[in-house]
Every structure is written in structure tokens, then in C-alpha cells.
Amino acid sequence: xxxxxxxxxxxxxxxxxxxxxxxxxxxxxxxxxxxxxxxxxxxxxxxxxxxxxxxxxxxxxxxxxxxxxxxxxxxxxxxxxxxxxxxxxxxxxxxxxxxxxxxxxxxxxxxxxxxxxxxxxxxxxxxxxxxxxxxxxxxxxxxxxxxxxxxxxxxxxxxxxxxxxxxxxxxxxxxxxxxxxxxxxxxxxxxxxxxxxxxxxxxxxxxxxxxxxxxxxxxxxxxxxxxxxxxxxxxxxxxxxxxxxxxxxxxxxxxxxxxxxxxxxxxxxxxxxxxxxxxxxxxxxxxxxxxxxxxxxxxxxxxxxxxxxxxxxxxxxxxxxxxxxxxxxxxxxxxxxxxxxxxxxxxxxxxxxxxxxxxxxxxxxxxxxxxxxxxxxxxxxxxxxxxxxxxxxxxxxxxxxxxxxxxxxxxxxxxxxxxxxxxxxxxxxxxxxxxxxxxxxxxxxxxxxxxxxxxxxxxxxxxxxxxxxxxxxxxxxxxxxxxxxxxx
Amino acid sequence: xxxxxxxxxxxxxxxxxxxxxxxxxxxxxxxxxxxxxxxxxxxxxxxxxxxxxxxxxxxxxxxxxxxxxxxxxxxxxxxxxxxxxxxxxxxxxxxxxxxxxxxxxxxxxxxxxxxxxxxxxxxxxxxxxxxxxxxxxxxxxxxxxxxxxxxxxxxxxxxxxxxxxxxxxxxxxxxxxxxxxxxxxxxxxxxxxxxxxxxxxxxxxxxxxxxxxxxxxxxxxxxxxxxxxxxxxxxxxxxxxxxxxxxxxxxxxxxxxxxxxxxxxxxxxxxxxxxxxxxxxxxxxxxxxxxxxxxxxxxxxxxxxxxxxxxxxxxxxxxxxxxxxxxxxxxxxxxxxxxxxxxxxxxxxxxxxxxxxxxxxxxxxxxxxxxxxxxxxxxxxxxxxxxxxxxxxxxxxxxxxxxxxxxxxxxxxxxxxxxxxxxxxxxxxxxxxxxxxxxxxxxxxxxxxxxx
Numbered sequence: 051x052x053x054x055x056x057x058x059x060x061x062x063x064x065x066x067x068x069x070x071x072x073x074x075x076x077x078x079x080x081x082x083x084x085x086x087x088x089x090x091x092x093x094x095x096x097x098x099x100x101x102x103x104x105x106x107x108x109x110x111x112x113x114x115x116x117x118x119x120x121x122x123x124x125x126x127x128x129x130x131x132x133x134x135x136x137x138x139x140x141x142x143x144x145x146x147x148x149x150x151x152x153x154x155x156x157x158x159x160x161x162x163x164x165x166x167x168x169x170x171x172x173x174x175x176x177x178x179x180x181x182x183x184x185x186x187x188x189x190x191x192x193x194x195x196x197x198x199x200x201x202x203x204x205x206x207x208x209x210x211x212x213x214x215x216x217x218x219x220x221x222x223x224x225x226x227x228x229x230x231x232x233x234x235x236x237x238x239x240x241x242x243x244x245x246x247x248x249x250x251x252x253x254x255x256x257x258x259x260x261x262x263x264x265x266x267x268x269x270x271x272x273x274x275x276x277x278x279x280x281x282x283x284x285x286x287x288x289x290x291x292x293x294x295x296x297x298x299x300x301x302x303x304x305x306x307x308x309x310x311x312x313x314x315x316x317x318x319x320x321x322x323x324x325x326x327x328x329x330x331x332x333x334x335x336x337x338x339x340x341x342x343x344x345x346x347x348x349x350x351x352x353x354x355x356x357x358x359x360x361x362x363x364x365x366x367x368x369x370x371x372x373x374x375x376x377x378x379x380x381x382x383x384x385x386x387x388x389x390x391x392x393x394x395x396x397x398x399x400x401x402x403x404x405x406x407x408x409x410x411x412x413x414x415x416x417x418x419x420x421x422x423x424x425x426x427x428x429x430x431x432x433x434x435x436x437x438x439x440x441x442x443x444x445x446x447x448x449x450x451x452x453x454x455x456x457x458x459x460x461x462x463x464x465x466x467x468x469x470x471x472x473x474x475x476x477x478x479x480x481x482x483x484x485x486x487x488x489x490x491x492x493x494x495x496x497x498x499x500x501x502x503x504x505x506x507x508x509x510x511x512x513x514x515x516x517x518x519x520x521x522x523x524x525x526x527x528x529x530x531x532x533x534x535x536x537x538x
Numbered sequence: 539x540x541x542x543x544x545x546x547x548x549x550x551x552x553x554x555x556x557x558x559x560x561x562x563x564x565x566x567x568x569x570x571x572x573x574x575x576x577x578x579x580x581x582x583x584x585x586x587x588x589x590x591x592x593x594x595x596x597x598x599x600x601x602x603x604x605x606x607x608x609x610x611x612x613x614x615x616x617x618x619x620x621x622x623x624x625x626x627x628x629x630x631x632x633x634x635x636x637x638x639x640x641x642x643x644x645x646x647x648x649x650x651x652x653x654x655x656x657x658x659x660x661x662x663x664x665x666x667x668x669x670x671x672x673x674x675x676x677x678x679x680x681x682x683x684x685x686x687x688x689x690x691x692x693x694x695x696x697x698x699x700x701x702x703x704x705x706x707x708x709x710x711x712x713x714x715x716x717x718x719x720x721x722x723x724x725x726x727x728x729x730x731x732x733x734x735x736x737x738x739x740x741x742x743x744x745x746x747x748x749x750x751x752x753x754x755x756x757x758x759x760x761x762x763x764x765x766x767x768x769x770x771x772x773x774x775x776x777x778x779x780x781x782x783x784x785x786x787x788x789x790x791x792x793x794x795x796x797x798x799x800x801x802x803x804x805x806x807x808x809x810x811x812x813x814x815x816x817x818x819x820x821x822x823x824x825x826x827x828x829x830x831x832x833x834x835x836x837x838x839x840x841x842x843x844x845x846x847x848x849x850x851x852x853x854x855x856x857x858x859x860x861x862x863x864x865x866x867x868x869x870x871x872x873x874x875x876x877x878x879x880x881x882x883x884x885x886x887x888x889x890x891x892x893x894x895x896x897x898x899x900x901x902x903x904x905x906x907x908x909x910x911x912x913x914x915x916x917x918x919x920x921x922x923x924x925x926x927x928x929x930x931x932x933x934x935x936x937x938x939x940x941x942x943x944x945x946x947x948x949x950x951x952x953x954x955x956x957x958x959x960x961x962x963x964x965x966x967x968x969x970x971x972x973x974x975x976x977x978x979x980x981x982x983x984x985x986x987x988x989x990x
Contacts, residue, residue, distance in 0.1 A: 054643075054647065056647070056650075056651060056654075057651050057882075057886050058651070058654065065889075066888075066889045066891055066892055067618070067887045067888070067889070067892065070616070070618045070887050070888055070892055071616075071888050071891070071892030071893070071895045071896055071971075072895050072896065072899045072971045073895065074891070074894075074895055074898070075895065075898040075899060075902055079898065079901075079902040079905075080787070080898055080901060080902070082901075082905060082924050082925070083759065083787065083788065083901065083924055083926075084759075084924055086763070086789075087759050087762070087788050087789055087924070088787065088788060088789065089785070089786065089787055089788055089789055089790060090789070090793075092786070092890040092891070092894060093658045093659050093661075093785065093786060093790070093890050093893070094658045094890070095655060095658060095659075095885055095886070095888070095889050095890045095893065096886050096889060097889045097890065097891075098886060098887075098889065100618070100620060100887060103620065103883060103886045103887050104620050104624065106886075107624045107648070107879075107882075107883050107886075108624060108627070110643075110644040110647055110648055111624070111627045111629035111630050111644050112629060112644065113642075113643040113644035113647070114629045114630065114633045114641070114642055114643070114644035114645055115633060115634075115638070115641040115642065116628050116629045116630075116631070116632040116633040117628070117632035117633075118628025118629065118631070118632045119628065119629065122634065124634060127634060129634060130541070131541050132631065132632050133540075133541065133587075135587040135590065135591060137626060137631070138591070139590065139591055139594040139595075139598075140814075141622070141626075141812075142594060142595060142598035143598065143602060144597070144598030144599050144600065144601045144602035145594075145597075145598045145601070145814065145815065146812040146813065146814050147602065147606075147614070147812065147813055148601045148602075148813060148814070148815050149606050149608045149612060149614075149813050149815075149950065150612055150813065150815050150816030150817075151608050151610055151612075151953050152601070152604070152606065152608065152950055153941065153942070153945045153950065155942075155945050155946075156601055156604050156945060156950065157601055158600050158601070159596070159597035159598055159599065159600030159601040160597070160598075160601050160815055162597055163594070163597055169580065170581060173577075173578055173580045173581055174578060174581070176574070176577065185670040185671065185674070185817065185818070186670060186870075186871065186872040187871065187872070188859070188869045188870055188871045188872070189670065189674070191869065192712070192869060196711075196715055199715060220860075221858075221859040221860040221861070221862075221863045221866070221871075222859050222860075222869050222871050224859075224863040224864035225859035225862075225863060225864060225866040225868065225869035226869040227864065228864045228865075228866075228869075229712075229715065229716065229868065229869050230715040230716075231715040231716050231717065234863075234864045271567070272565075272567045272568050274567055274568075274569070276569075276572075277569065277572075300568075302574060302578060303565055303568070303573060303574055304568055304572050304573055304574055305574045305577065308572055308574065308577075309572060319872075323541070325631045325632050325876070326632065326633065326634045326635065326875075327630065327631060327633070327874075327875040327876030327877075327879070328630055328633040328634070328635070328636065328642075328644075328645035328648075328875035328876065328879065329634070329635040329636065329645065329667070329836065329872055329873045329875035330635075330668075330818075330872035330873045330874045330875045330876065330877075331670075331817070331818035331820075331872065331874045331875070331876060331877060332872045347711075364707070365957070371711055372707055372708070372710065372711030373673070373704060373707050373708045373711055374674060374708055374711060374712065375670060375671045375673050375674050375708055375816070375817065376611050376612075376671055376672055376673035376702065376704040376705060376708060376805065376816070377611075377612070377671075377704070377815070377816025377817060378815065378816045378817070379816065379817055380670075380817040380818040381814055381815035381816050381817050381818075382812075382814045382815070382817060382818050383817070383818055385594070388594075389590055389594065391581075392582070392584070392585050392590045392593065393540050393541075393584055393585060393586075393587065393590050394540050394584050395581055395582055395583045395584025395585065396578050396579070396581035396582065396583060396584070397583070397584060398539065398540050398584045399578060399581060400578065401539055401542055404561045404564075405539075405542050405544060405561075407561070407564045407565065408544075408549065408552055408553070408556075408561050408564060409552075411552075411556045411558070411564050412552040412555055412556055415555050415556050415557070416555060429567070430564060430565075430566065430567050454638070455638075455640065458638065458640055458641050463634075463638065463641065464638050464641075469860075483541075483542050484541050484542060484543065485543070486543040486544070486548075487543075487544065487548045487551065487552060513844070515640050515641075518640040518641055518643075519640070519643045519849075520639075520640055520643055520843040520847055520848075520849035521640070521843040521844045521845050521847070522640065522843060522844050523639050523640070523841050523842070523843050523844075523849045523850075523851045524841045524842050524843065524844070525841070525851055525853070527841045527842065528839035528840070528841035528851050528853040529839070529853050529854060531841075532664075532830070532839060532853070532854075533839055533840040533841070534650075534653055534664045534665070534830070534837060534838070534839055534840075534853075535650075535653055535654040535657050535663075535664065535665070536650070536651070536654040536840075
């Protein structure tokens with residue numbers, strides 16, 4: 051594929067997409083703006099025709115892998131099918147044109163969807179209250195830990211300075227704890243993928259504000275001691291935070307509320323099939339147990355006795371941790387999640403956990419059969435599982451990264467690599483419930499072929515990919531000779 | 539089964555390969571009493587696409603039909619059809635974060651172009667790949683200023699009272715957990731601009747930064763040169779909060795005062811993103827080159843591949859949570875990729891002249907609207923400062939009452955300043971290029987009737 055020029059290289063002075071902007075105004079219409087506040091030179095934006103723009107960005111789009119094109123088994127990312135119907139519904143004019151500060155008289159349709167979505171999420175998670183305000187998983191984490199902090203502070207319990215985090219956790223967990231003013235204490239994970247319970251008990255104390263964990267964990271297994279963990283943290287006076295990154299595994303099967311969690315966030319761009327959009331937007335609603343209800347971030351949708359809907363805001367919930375954005379969060383993402391929830395309904399929700407788990411366990415067994423090494427061979431996979439290529443790296447010099455890059459040549463997106471950090475040379479693989487058996491089998495065939503190539507032509511595998519728009523990139527040069535903007 | 543492809547034969551074959559009798563067996567590591575069987579009864583039955591679409595059509599229609607003059611941080615503009623037709627192509631819509639750079643050159647190049655566009659609009663050196671929205675972006679900028687201002691040991695930042703109060707409250711909610719204090723600078727009650735004289739009280743005190751909003755919440759243009767130079771003379775960084783449409787007409791923050799602003803953030807929504815009840819929007823974030831390592835969020839760099847061919851990749855990742863964990867510049871993980879993609883297409887379509895014309899018409903329409911409304915008895919401009927595309931009007935009656943009466947006529951006449959500023963009779967009103975002469979007349983007529 052040829053190198054695509056930058057939009058700036060297509061620019062030609064005086065050219066424009068004339069039908070897209072109003073005509074120029076004479077300068078006297080701008081006389082109210084004082085000369086010293088006026089921009090002296092117009093910004094050097096591209097001067098291109100409408101068709102040039104359309105063609106340029108359409109061509110760029112073709113240089114992406116996407117769920118609509120490829121199998122995308124990224125562990126902990128839940129790359130399931132994003133229903134097109136959800137996009138169309140969220141982009142209905144009544145939703146798109148509604149101003150976030152429109153009065154309640156002109157918001158009943160939108161508010162009713164949000165109110166119902168809050169209730170659906172409460173039901174599937176077993177929590178007592180839900181706020182849709184956080185705009186991504188990491189912001190949901192922030193809201194959750196900020197609520198834990200608010201809870202302790204409201205009780206005058208201000209000696210709690212530490213958040214416990216299993217070492218396998220997502221990087222956002224420790225980063226979030228720090229953003230909320232806490233110190234991080236990591237808890238080791240045992241050989242079977244479960245938390246080292248004795249170490250956890252020792253770590254718990256009067257300084258413990260809470261524990262952040264994912265279940266199933268980032269090791270791709272269900273944490274079997276969850277009740278003992280919950281007891282240990284609660285007895286020390288700490289609260290339990292559930293990172294909902296892996297909620298897909300247990301949707302309809304186990305509820306975080308029933309496991310003893312006090313606060314959770316959900317990634318709707320994972321579990322509720324809203325698109326990842328090349329890196330966002332997401333949505334990270336939070337759910338809480340009874341004792342954290344007063345601290346939920348605002349605004350939330352409420353319902354009056356007469357059936358009408360209204361906003362619950364910080365003026366009526368003054369214990370709230372407050373607003374996390376200018377308005378109410380990623381509303382358009384929430385509408386897509388609402389569509390998904392209504393499509394699936396009760397039965398569909400239960401099937402998500404079942405079939406994502408079926409797909410993962412099937413894929414794991416088939417990959418083991420063609421010579422892949424499971425990190426936790428004695429455990430059931432949850433909706434995802436870990437392979438390790440430590441042996442291939444040592445004996446053949448072919449790393450997990452090499453295999454990941456070679457997969458791209460087989461038109462398969464690479465799984466998550468080198469995460470969690472505690473398993474060497476690993477892949478974290480999550481197939482999701484929406485992939486057909488044939489798609490899973492094709493991935494197995496690709497992996498079998500690459501393992502064979504690793505033995506017979508390791509140098510070739512180490513130079514992959516060969517079929518993509520670019521070969522492997524020089525990341526060192528990118529960081530040392532920073533080139534972050536185009537200059538003519 | 540919605541979106542699940544497996545036939546009974548597939549399921550049998552898969553279970554056989556696993557060596558399990560049933561799907562339920564796959565959950566045998568979960569303690570039985572924790573299982574949720576029968577606990578999802580409050581969920582409704584699933585619906586077909588046709589039925590959910592019908593339901594949501596009805597809901598959406600309930601909120602449609604009014605003419606709106608609400609701004610306050612989110613603005614209506616014409617969005618070319620091409621913008622979202624391209625942004626929602628599956629290749630952009632359903633792609634993941636571009637961690638596998640070779641298979642993500644489309645998204646990566648779009649971000650590199652976006653970074654370039656934003657630095658050109660703001661006259662800054664570098665940009666990131668966007669953050670959640672303008673308000674949370676300001677919180678990130680405040681935290682960044684504490685890291686970047688090495689001369690200051692302060693955990694305090696000066697914030698104008700005339701800043702969008704939603705930005706102040708969101709920033710407060712986010713930074714207060716790290717013991718960062720926001721101190722307020724009052725505004726001139728007559729002009730509606732930040733009171734430069736009030737800054738004198740803070741001279742000799744240590745603050746990490748001064749926030750300057752251009753325009754401010756009232757739509758007023760601030761004397762940015764004087765504010766910037768004062769902050770720099772007193773050892774503070776300048777955090778600019780700007781409207782991207784306004785950048786086509788008014789001095790960009792990189793050119794404020796002697797040295798320009800240090801960090802620039804703002805709400806990107808006006809660049810091709812629909813109002814959509816408040817999101818997804820995107821926050822843009824730019825800074826001077828020397829502060830780039832303190833910036834949160836994704837950053838894309840141009841480099842070469844092993845054959846020397848141009849390519850794009852995530853860079854400076856050592857700032858980010860997935861590498862640095864508890865030592866990261868922020869916990870932020872996602873950017874607002876899709877909205878940012880739309881903004882890149884929008885800005886390219888409009889170009890320098892198109893964006894200037896959008897800004898000029900928005901300004902001129904707001905002037906015309908203010909003239910029409912202030913011709914009504916008892917309606918006056920609250921402030922004398924020059925404005926961009928928003929203006930505060932005082933009414934002869936309480937704002938809440940008037941706005942409710944206007945809404946009954948399907949005119950959404952702005953937002954009240956009663957709660958945030960104790961200005962009981964004041965409303966904040968916006969018009970842009972989308973408002974026709976008839977729309978402006980409709981507002982004028984409706985307000986006359988309501989006040990009669």
C-alpha cells in the first residue's frame with residue numbers, strides 16, 4: 051500500500067469545500083471585537099476540496115484493523131460485535147440535537163432511557179445505585195476510589211492512606227489510587243492465579259482504605275477466594291472496589307454485589323458492545339452498595355411519583371463527589387448501551403457470560419492441542435486466558451511480540467501482549483461470544499502455522515509483519531527525535 | 539440469540555473439545571451460592587432491532603422540535619454530512635486503541651493530523667490525542683501545571699470566577715483528592731471581565747498557575763495579554779481555556795502577552811461534534827514543547843519503519859499508566875478517538891476561511907440577537923465587555939420563570955445565572971451560524987409575549 055500523504059500536503063491556497071461554511075462577512079460586522087484581540091494571521095489549516103477530504107480519510111480508514119474486518123482477540127478489551135442498530139438509534143436527530151442543559155420539559159425521552167439504563171445496570175451487577183456520569187473506565191475507577199475516600203472522611207476515619215492492589219491489576223488501578231491521593235500497596239498473586247490470601251491478610255490494617263480488584267482476574271481465572279478476601283478487607287475497615295473490565299465473563303452468572311463488592315465500574319465499551327472508536331469514547335458507569343449511595347457522582351436520572359423524569363444533581367445530593375465532566379458524561383455511548391441492553395434483555399444478558407466463557411475455554415483447549423502453553427493449565431478459563439511463549443523465546447529466540455506481529459500477516463489482530471506483567475512472554479486472549487466457531491478455528495490454524503514457522507524460519511517471524519501498510523516502526527527514533535506535528 | 543452465532547451443533551462440538559458436559563460446567567470454579575440464577579428478573583425481555591428502534595424513535599421524538607439558544611459550553615454548528623459518514627465507517631468506529639501500530643496506521647495518522655491542526659489553531663507547539671472533555675481537561679491541566687512549574691512549590695491555582703462554573707466544579711472534584719486548592723479571582727460587575735486589579739492581592743504569593751478563559755463564561759473577551767504577562771511576572775504558568783471556533787477570529791493563546799500561554803485546553807465539541815446531551819465530546823490539550831513530558835494522555839509521533847518508510851506510532855508512553863502505573867502523569871487511558879476523528883475531518887473540510895466564516899457569523903448573529911432582545915422594555919445587556927458568540931442579558935423578571943415560559947413556546951432561551959452567580963434575572967444566550975433570521979425573530983417575539 052502506498053504512503054498516504056498528509057492532509058496538509060494536499061492543501062492548495064484558495065481551495066475550499068465552499069458549500070460547508072457560510073459566506074464571508076464584511077469586516078464591519080466584526081467591529082465589536084477590539085483590534086488587539088483579533089487574530090493577526092489566519093490559522094494554517096488545510097485548504098482542500100470536499101472530495102479530497104472524503105477520499106483522504108476514507109483511504110486512511112482502510113489502513114486500520116477493526117472488528118468489522120477482523121477477529122480481534124484482545125484480552126481484557128472485550129472486542130465484541132458493535133451492533134449497527136445501536137449507532138443508528140443513538141444518532142436519531144432528537145438525541146443528537148438535544149442540548150445537555152435543555153430543560154426537563156424537553157428531555158423526557160432521553161432521561162427515560164438513562165433512568166432505565168441505570169436500573170438495568172443495577173440489576174445485572176447487584177448494586178444498590180448506579181451513576182452513568184464517568185466517561186471511561188479510568189474515570190469510573192476515579193469516581194469509585196473518590197467515593198471510598200469520601201466515605202471514610204465522612205466517618206472521620208482519616209488514617210486510611212493505602213489502597214491494596216493485586217500485582218496483576220490493570221495499570222489504571224494504581225494510577226487511579228494515586229490520583230485520589232492514596233499510596234499503593236501491591237499484593238502478590240500465587241502460582242494458580244489467585245491472590246496470595248495470607249499476604250493480603252498481612253497487608254490489611256487500619257491504614258487500608260480499600261482493595262481494587264478484577265474478578266475474573268487479569269490472569270483469566272475466577273478468584274475463588276473472593277469471599278475470604280472480602281471478609282479480610284471489610285474486617286480491616288476497608289472497602290472493596292470491583293474493576294469491571296472483565297464483567298463480560300460473569301454477566302448474568304455472578305453479580306459483583308453478591309460477591310461483597312462495595313463499588314464497581316463497568317466498561318460499556320466492552321461489556322455493552324459500544325464501539326472503541328480507535329481509542330474512545332468509552333463510558334464507565336459506577337455502581338455502589340448501600341453505604342456509598344450518598345457519594346455517587348452527579349448528575350443522575352430520577353423519576354417522580356407522577357412518572358416524569360428529572361435530574362438528581364449536586365444541589366439535592368450535596369454529599370456527592372460531584373461532577374466529573376462539564377455535563378452528564380458520554381450520553382451517546384450510554385444510548386448505544388441502552389439499545390444493546392434492550393436488544394439482549396434478560397435471557398440475552400445471561401447468554402453473554404455463558405458464551406464468552408464457552409468460546410474462551412474452547413479456544414484455550416484447541417490452542418493447547420496445537421502446541422501452545424497455557425499459563426494456568428489446571429484452571430478453567432474465564433472469558434479470557436493467558437498463553438506464555440517463554441519456551442519459544444528461550445529456545446528459538448521468537449518472542450510473544452514476534453508472534454503477535456506475525457498474526458497480523460494472517461489477518462488476525464494480535465491478542466494483548468506482555469500483560470499481565472507477572473507472566474513472561476504472554477498473550478492475554480479474549481475471543482468474546484460474538485465470534486463463530488469457524489473464526490476461532492481460523493485463529494488456531496494461524497497460531498499453529500506461526501509456531502511451525504518459529505521453528506523453521508525464526509528470522510522471518512522476527513521481522514514480521516510483511517503485509518501491513520508499514521513494517522515494524524522505529525519507536526526509539528519516535529521518542530528521541532520527537533516529531534508530533536507536521537511542518538511544511 | 540442476539541449477536542451470538544453458535545448453533546446447537548457448534549456448542550456440542552465446542553463442549554466436546556473442552557471435555558465438558560454443559561456450559562454450566564465451565565463455571566464450576568465459582569462457589570454455587572454466589573451464582574445469580576434467577577436474579578435478573580427485573581430485566582425486560584429482549585427486543586428485535588425493529589422494536590428497539592421504534593421505541594428509541596419515540597423517545598428521541600419527545601425531545602425534538604424546539605429552537606435552542608443555549609450555549610454555556612456546548613454549541614450548535616452545521617456539521618457537514620461527510621464528517622460522521624466517514625467517522626462511523628467500521629474501520630474507524632470499531633477499531634481498538636492503536637497499540638499494534640502496523641495495523642492502525644489509519645487511526646494513528648488521523649491523530650497526528652489532529653495534533654497538527656490543534657497546534658495551528660491555538661498557536662502552540664504540541665498537542666495530545668485528546669482527553670474526555672473540556673472540563674476534565676482543565677483538571678488535567680491544573681495537575682500538569684503543578685508538575686511543570688518547577689519554580690513553584692505551591693499546590694494552589696488561581697481560577698477566574700468568570701470561568702464556566704461547570705469547569706470549576708469538575709476540576710474541583712478531580713483535583714481536591716490531591717490537596718490542590720483552586721482560589722477564585724473575581725470579575726468586574728460592570729464589564730463582565732476578570733478583574734485585573736484584584737490580582738494585585740496575590741502578588742508575592744506562590745501559585746502554580748493562573749487559568750484564563752477566552753472567551754469567559756459570559757461570552758466576554760478577556761484582556762488576555764495583561765493577564766498572561768502578570769502571571770508570568772509572578773512565577774505562574776498560564777493555563778488557557780479557549781473555544782476552538784473562536785480561534786479563527788481572535789488571538790490564539792500561543793500569542794498572548796510576551797511569552798504566550800503555557801498549557802491550552804478546551805472543549806472540542808464545536809468542531810463537528812453534535813450536542814448529543816453532553817457527550818461524547820473531546821477535550822483538546824496543547825502545550826509548549828518544553829512541557830511535553832508532563833502532558834497526560836496519548837501522543838502520536840511520526841517515525842520510520844525498518845525500510846525507512848514514514849509511519850506513525852504512540853510515543854512518550856513512559857508517561858502513561860500502562861507503563862508507569864502509580865507514577866504515571868494521569869490515570870487516563872482512553873482518548874475520545876471517534877469525536878477527535880470527526881473534528882479532524884470537520885476542520886479539514888472547513889479550512890481557514892470556512893472556520894473564520896463560521897466564527898464571524900456566530901459572532902454577528904449573537905450581536906443581532908442581543909440588539910433585538912435588548913430593544914424589548916426592561917431587557918439589557920448585563921456587561922459592557924466585547925463578546926464573541928454569547929451574551930448575558932438581564933430581564934425584568936426572574937430568569938427561571940421566563941425560561942420556563944419560553945420553553946412552553948418551544949424556545950429554549952439560554953441558561954439562568956441565578957444559581958451560579960446570584961444573578962436572579964440574568965440569562966446567558968448564544969446564537970451561531972445555524973440560527974436564521976426567522977429563528978432570531980421567533981425568540982424576540984416569544985420573549986416579548988412572555989414579558990408582556
